[in-house]
Amino acid sequence: MRVTVQVFARLRELAGKSEWQCEVAPGATIGDVWKTSAGAYPALADFSRSVSCARNEDFARMSAPVQDGDVIAFLPPVSGG
């Protein structure tokens, strides 16, 4: 199945793009989407321990399952204010 991946801020710069499609196996989790993405864009891997994620514009856990057509966002540590 296929999901859309979005990245922001430093992750966007490291990947060189803000959005892409990612193929994952049925039953895959957000964590699997991250691993696949970090495989395609190795510069992202440094953030494996400091990334948070959202599924369809709501915060989610890396262990959450994904469905075909989901939009998965990966967020570096935030710095608003």
Next chain:
Amino acid sequence: MQVPRFLITSEPLAVERLAASLEQASRHVDEGCGAVCTFVGVVRATHKGQRVQHLEYEAFEPLAMKVFQRIDAEVGAEWPSASLGIHHRIGRLSIGEASVAIAATSAHRAESFRVCRYAIERVKQVLPIWKHEFFEGGDAWVEGALADVDDEAARIRAHEVACA
């Protein structure tokens, strides 16, 4: 003069308008409004010894709006008679410009201070917005907290700071 309580905007912020709008809305609710506390975060000229030239803020806007609602619900649960508004600027900002404006109203002063402080602590912890600093001869993304709205320990820390 109705101003949205929660806003992400590339336009300059106006904390007075936010505060006035909140006061007006809470004037005749329950005890009424006796205190308005505001906080404005502005772009500082230095960061860790380096001279900042300007900043750029980027937001994941749909999620940020949901996080605002979450912070508002937390405030509502803890301080039910208070009212809160948060406006955050995005895009390019110069030194001295406001990046965030917060207003909190309540019947009495203590609550308004607490709500205002709690709100800025939560913004720092969980709002999906990123600051990109541009120095003389370089730039850097500022990386703060790992955003996790369900991190109860972080929420309690924000509450403790607000009530200290």
